[in-house]
Amino acid sequence: MLSRVAERLYWAARYIERTENTARLLNVFNMLMLDLPKGVGPSWGQLIDICGGNAEFKAGYRSANARNTMTFMLSDRNNPGSIITSVGLARENLRTTRDIVPSDAFESVNELLMFVRRRLKSRTLHTRMYDFLSEVVHRCQGVTGMLAGTMSHDAAYQFVRVGRNLERADMTTRIIDVGSAALIASDAELERLEHRLWTWLLGALSAHQAYRQSVRRQVTAPVAAGYLLHDTLFPRAILHSLGEIRSCLKQLPRSTAAVRAVARVERLVRDSDMHEIFPQSFHAFIDDLQVALGDIHSCIQRTWFEPGGRGQAVG
């Protein structure tokens, strides 16, 4: 299989997953901003920070208010993490690998792009934001399901799964990073605020029910964060995603180094104690985790996407 094709499939899956999770993040953020008392909890500026878009935002906008932030995250083509950019890149990557991807899957991504373009131009966008973002989530799930259900589960599909799970792990860290924003609140309010915040975050990841069933405890920051990091069964929990990545990589040729890189990150997550980390070191821990996930990507890139990048024959 050509490296270029593998790389494009990997990125297509990442952008689909990024689109879905950005929609989830925006939905929960919108709700939080309505729900929390003014002056406490996260700010719009923090949302941009969490998504790593500070530089691009500052270049184009003056103040981080609701309108600007939503425009930046939804329809700004200069923002590499905006919904329009992500869907557009997902489509472009699939379009150039059409001989490998089932045509239904390509068509549903194509339709997603047309839907997003249409709705972003609509006048009722801001009053029907929840509907729009929910539909984006559903359509992304549709694409993921289409690929899982119609594509041969060969090496090409493993790259799709790796891309999806790595992006999902990364985006889950960003979504739970919203939780560190609660630290700004005063002590008196902290407990009540924390409870509400983490309930929303579980909801954003569709994890609320699963959390209730498996944890059976009141939602507190360390327990909820621990669940989203350590659970091996819930599909959006970090350890689960890492396990998926490892099992995919094992099916690919020359995977030793990449599998080891994943195992290192799994250990980092497994060994973390939320009660120790919360509240002071949580944000720093998430930062470390994101860097570690970046290392997995670099290793995948080196191993499969750039063989002979330095003009050397391998294997």
Added chain:
Amino acid sequence: MRIDWNQYDSGGFYDELISSPGQPRVAARVLANYLKSLSDQKLARRQRAAELAIEEMGITFTVYSEGENIDRAWPFDIIPRVIPLREWRQIEAGLKQRITALNLFIDDVYNKQRIIRDKVFPEAMLKSSKDYLPQCTGVSPRHGVWAHICGSDLVRDKDGTVYVLEDNLRVPSGVSYMIQNRSVAKRVFPELFRRQTILPVDDYPAALFDMLASLSPRKLDYPEIVVLTPGIYNSAYFEHAYLAQQMGAELVEGGDLVVCDDDCVYMRTIDGLQRVDVIYRRVNDEFLDPEAFREDSVLGCRGLLRAWRAGNVALANAPGCGVADDKVVYTYVPDFIRYYLDEAPILPNVPSYRCEDDKQREYVLANLKDLVVKPANESGGYGMLVGPQSTVKEREKFATLVQKRPRNYIAQPALALSTAPTVVARHLEPRHLDLRPFILSGKDIYVTAGGLTRVALRKGSLVVNSSQGGGSKDTWVVDSGGRS
């Protein structure tokens, strides 16, 4: 209303199906009688069914227009063009003879240049050919073959003579449409395939694969063969993907390939670098290797020419083979056949005037109105003057062009291209057509049974290019058991 062949009039042109009003040619008799039994409605229904099939099968070609790429459905006319087997055998022999001579010529000009020493072909002509690449001097590709895939354009004149109009030796396209046309025709007229013997065309991808495999520099059971495409924006991308898929070869872009210090070509795969033996390249010479040709090319692969010169990879077609595709060089092909093979040409050239020759140029300038003037190095019907359909202004423009750069132009009499019945608004009308057979040369020579028939869909038009309003037909080489 039913089709009445007595009412069909080709207007004095040679018609491929009907010899005179009411009289189908022998090889077309089964077809003509069958069509006679169809009502207008039924005919229109079959045409619609064919168009639907083409859309469903996703047979498209890309038109580049106003900064956008548009995928258009392939224009197809359901009435096939019929060629009797006996006549076809003759044409086939002529094409084999011609490609043999052309390959001998290319190999000669890049090596010993006997033909120049023997004064059959002028050296100045070689040096001024745009597609002569000095970088290719001294190379001897396997089997002495440079032009592995050739798509010659054949036309028939009023008196029935079949001429070679041009030899497309660079990166000829259209063969996938020939195959697709057949699969559509089989859906539309299954009963006609049962009633007579029509030579199959779908063995082409297998023949192409065998030919490419025969070029491999390494003796392997499974040499690595790839199709190199300029990418999704190329007008023939559909064909590149189709052929790669049919042969089970990788479809690669320039960036997928790398030439290492050992002067071998590798492709980047998830298993690491994998040696490539044969490249069926659909990228033009000048974009093939930024190290050897155009530095700004991003379509090719750095070092490709080096690897090819070292004999570590086969390129089909070989770089530099376009030297024989120059329209002025074309005028010498009958001489090549006599010189290299000591045979009389089986297929004639269209009579041509070289504008470089003073006497011939004088004639051309005096008779622009009756001639077709062609630039030496263009394809796709671009940049030419069709005298009988030109304005005074266009003729003046070409007169200046020809005088300024005579080496760049040839002129030919405007041929009265043959016609075939074509569906036009529910009934049949004659339309002009040509034929592009494909010839594969490796260890052996293979010629497609028939080829791609292109038809000018506009009344009276002689332009058959799909980018300029042309369509296509299936081509049937019919074996009528010796009575052809």
